[in-house]
Amino acid sequence: MPQYNSAATGHRPFNWVLMLGLLVVIMFEPSTAQTSLPEPVDPLKRPEVTPGRLSVGLTLGYVPAGGAAFGYDEEMGSYTDDYAIHTLTPDLTLQYALSERLSLGGGFSSSYRVAQTLRRYPDGGTRYLEEGSFSFRTRAALTYRLDPASPYDPSASLTLHKPWAVGFSASASLLRDPVVLSASIGFDHSFMPPYANALSLAGGAGFVANDRVSFNLNVLLTQPLSFAAAPGLSLAFRTGYLLEPGGGRELSFNLNASLKNGAASFGLGLGYHLRELDARTWLLTARAR
Numbered sequence: 001m002p003q004y005n006s007a008a009t010g011h012r013p014f015n016w017v018l019m020l021g022l023l024v025v026i027m028f029e030p031s032t033a034q035t036s037l038p039e040p041v042d043p044l045k046r047p048e049v050t051p052g053r054l055s056v057g058l059t060l061g062y063v064p065a066g067g068a069a070f071g072y073d074e075e076m077g078s079y080t081d082d083y084a085i086h087t088l089t090p091d092l093t094l095q096y097a098l099s100e101r102l103s104l105g106g107g108f109s110s111s112y113r114v115a116q117t118l119r120r121y122p123d124g125g126t127r128y129l130e131e132g133s134f135s136f137r138t139r140a141a142l143t144y145r146l147d148p149a150s151p152y153d154p155s156a157s158l159t160l161h162k163p164w165a166v167g168f169s170a171s172a173s174l175l176r177d178p179v180v181l182s183a184s185i186g187f188d189h190s191f192m193p194p195y196a197n198a199l200s201l202a203g204g205a206g207f208v209a210n211d212r213v214s215f216n217l218n219v220l221l222t223q224p225l226s227f228a229a230a231p232g233l234s235l236a237f238r239t240g241y242l243l244e245p246g247g248g249r250e251l252s253f254n255l256n257a258s259l260k261n262g263a264a265s266f267g268l269g270l271g272y273h274l275r276e277l278d279a280r281t282w283l284l285t286a287r288a289r
Contacts (some may be wrong), residue, residue, distance in 0.1 A: 001228065004108070009106075010093045011207040023062065023212065026269070032218045035174075037216075040057045041219060043206050044111075044175055044177040044178055045175070046153060046175065047235040047276075048275060048276075048277070049097050049100050049103070049108055049145075049148075050097060051097050051098065051099050051100060052097065052219065053094070053097050053098075053127045053277060054094065054096050054097075054276065054277045055093075055094070055245045055273070055274065055275045055276065055277065056092075056093070056094055056270050056273070056277065056279075057091075057092070057093040057094075057271060057272070057273040057274075058090075058091070058092055058093075058185075058273075058275045059091045059093075059252075059254070059269050059270070059271035059272075060088070060089075060090050060091075060209075060269065060270050060271075061088070061090070061254070061267055061268065061269040062086070062087070062088055062089070062112075062267060062268050062269070063086075063087040063089065063265060063266070063267035064081060064084070064085065064086055064087075064266075064267075065084070065085040065086040065265055066082075066085065067082075067083060067085075068080065068081065068082050068121075069081040069083065069094075073121075074176050074195065076123075076125065077121065077122060078120075078121075078122060079119050079120060079121050080119070081117050081118070081119050081120075082117070082118045082120075083115060083116065083117040083118070084115075084116050085113065085114070085116075086113070086114045086116075087111060087112070087113045087114075087117045087265075087267075087269065088111070089109065089110070089111050089112075089269075090109070090110055091107065091108070091109040091110075092107060092108045092109075093105070093106075093107045094106045094107065095143075097119075098286070100145070100202045101144055101145045101148060102142070102143070102144050102145075102147060103138075103142075103143045104141075104142060104143075105140070105141040105142070106138070106140045106141070106144060106199075107138070107140075107141075108136070108137070108138055108139075109136075109137050109139070109181070110134065110135060110136045110137070111133075111134070111135045111220065112132070112133075112134050113132065113133045114127070114131075114132045114136075115129075115130070115131050115132075116128075116130050116132070117129040117130070125159070128275050137161065137162060137163075138161075138162045139159055139160065139161045139162070140155065140159070141157055141159040141160070141239050142158045142159075142160065143155055143157040144156050144157075152172040152173065152176070153171045153172065153173055154170070154171070154175055155170070155171055155172070156168070156169070156170050156171075157169045157170075157171070163192055164190070164191040164192050165188060165190040165191060165192070166188070166189055166191070167186055167187065167189075168186065168187050169184050169186035169187075169189040170185055170186075171183065171184035171185075171187065171202075172184075172186065177208075178205075178207060178208045178209070179205060179206065179207055179208075180205070180206035180208070181203075181204070181205055181206075182202075182203070182204045182205075182206070182218075183202065183203045183204075184201075184202045184203075184280035185199075185200070185201055185202075186199070186200040186201075186202070186219070187199055187200075188200070188229060195223040196225075197224070197226070198222055198223065198224045198225060199222075199223045199225060200220060200221065200222045200223070201220075201221045202218060202219065202220045202221070203218070203219050204217060204218035204219070205217050211245040211246065212241055212242045212245055213239070213240070213242075215237075215238070215239055215240075216236075216237070216238040216239075216240070217236070218233075218235070218236045218238075218239075219233070219234070219235055219236075220233070220234045220236070221233055222234075230260075230261060230262070232258065232260035233258065233259045233260075234256060234257065234258035234259075234260075235256065235257050235258070236254065236255070236258070237254070237255045238252055238253070238254050238255075239252065239253045240252045240273075248274055248275035248277065249272075249273070249274055249275075250271075250272070250275070251270075251271070251272060251273075251274075251275045252270070252271035252273065253268075253269070253270060254268065254269035254270075254271065255267075255268060255269075256269070
């Protein structure tokens with residue numbers, strides 16, 4: 001059997017040329033190079049509204065507060081209070097698309113508040129105080145898109161709150177990929193004493209980072225329409241994360257701060273949102289569970 005010498009010079013130049021050629025093809029062949037790179041994010045567009053589809057949102061908020069106060073007790077004399085307040089605010093929102101223009105919404109919001117106070121007297125005596133309160137509110141809303149084909153997508157909403165207040169608002173938004181700008185104006189009237197009225201102005205900006213992550217910043221100014229009433233200002237920052245690209249399941253984290261009647265407060269919130277659900281299938285599935 002003939003023997004081949006690996007050191008023979010007749011085959012080595014051809015082997016090196018072949019390997020170099022394959023390397024060049026792998027590096028510059030179009031289809032191989034494209035599959036190794038991330039796909040670009042689709043251009044930003046408004047979410048589609050499908051008649052008969054349901055959107056559900058559940059948010060759990062937490063608002064802490066605390067400080068010190070001074071007072072006077074007729075039996076014990078003056079005292080100093082150190083207090084802490086913890087408030088949980090679960091909220092459920094439902095929205096059902098009756099048509100491409102008209103949607104019906106509803107919601108339930110509650111607040112559970114616990115206030116703890118450590119009271120100190122000049123003689124060294126102390127008292128521990130704790131009280132809790134619970135409130136529950138419902139709301140219903142009707143929203144109409146005035147011109148879905150408009151680049152501003154203007155809409156008007158009528159909201160009924162219990163205990164018996166009504167609100168009207170008009171809003172519009174503008175898409176400039178990857179940014180969404182929004183603005184709204186609203187008016188609220190209470191049918192319960194003291195029959196308060198309030199005017200609100202809001203503006204916001206959203207940034208879509210990629211096919212999963214988005215950021216929103218919103219500012220709300222509320223002006224009660226009564227004599228010598230100071231306005232209230234709130235600022236909200238939201239981060240949203242889609243569990244699957246282009247899907248309807250989203251987790252959100254909210255951070256908000258407000259200034260009202262000279263007092264500042266802040267709060268945190270976690271949310272879970274489902275969009276564009278088939279209402280009948282979702283209700284049957286929820287009932288089966």
